[in-house]
Amino acid sequence: MIALTESTLRNSFVNVSLRERKAIVAPADLADRDWDRLDYLGWRDPKSPFLGFVVAEIDSVPFGLQLRQAEQPTRSRPQCSWCSDVTLPNDVVFFSARRTGRAGKAGNSVGTLLCAGFECSKNVRRLDPPAYLGHDAAAARDRRIESLRAHVDGFFRDLMSED
Template identity: 75%
Template sequence: MHALSATALRASFVNVSTRERSAIVIPTDIDTTDWDRRDYVGWRDAKAPLLGFVVAEIDGEAVGLQLRQAEQPTRSRPQCSWCSDITLPNDVVFFSARRTGKAGRAGNTVGILVCARFECSRNVRRLDPPAYLGHDAAAARDRRIEGLRSHVETFFRDMRDGV
């Protein structure tokens, strides 16, 4: 992912009003982000703990979405829809996001299970021990990275283009 300034991050949000966009709290450590090891950037707002913010590059352009965590916890330990991490090193929660455009203004939302603190980029880059003799762990890691990118891009496109 390309490095983004706080201003660029804020301007990227497509499913919020102008007032909501101006109220988004950008993390103070954004300047120290290792952008080369990020497939998207995500954070939570400490003052509004149910809100999450994610920004990804779609067609070379930064696109941001505001997510809202469901207040009810899930009944079982779910798997993240983006990184598909089966070791579950962190919590996975249900988020909903308002669609963009006319559909969003009509109240249409999409739900997804995602790592609570948006750790997906770290999860897919972990080099797991070989699953069997001759297993190429580095190739498996590369497939997980590509899978994450594909899942995130599909979700973002659905939010923007879906009905």
């Protein structure tokens, strides 16, 4: 992922009002991030714990989305829709995001299950123990990274589509 400045990050949001965009609290450690190991940037608002923010590169352009966590917890332990990790060391919660354009202004949103702290990039880069003799753990990791990128890309494109 390309390195983002606070200004670029703030201007990337497409499903918020101008007032909401100005109120976004950027991560304090933005300059210290390992951008080469991130498939998207995600963080929670420290003042409003039910708000989350995700910025991803779509066609080499950063786009940001504001997400809202459901207040009710899920009934069972779900699997993250983006990293699809079955051995998650973290919680997965339901987030919804307002669509862009007219659909968003009409109140339409899309929901998905995501790692509560947006740990997907870290989860997909773990080398799993060999599943069978001759298992290529590095190739499996590379497939998980590509799958994560495809899921993130698909979610963003779905939210930004005018259908």
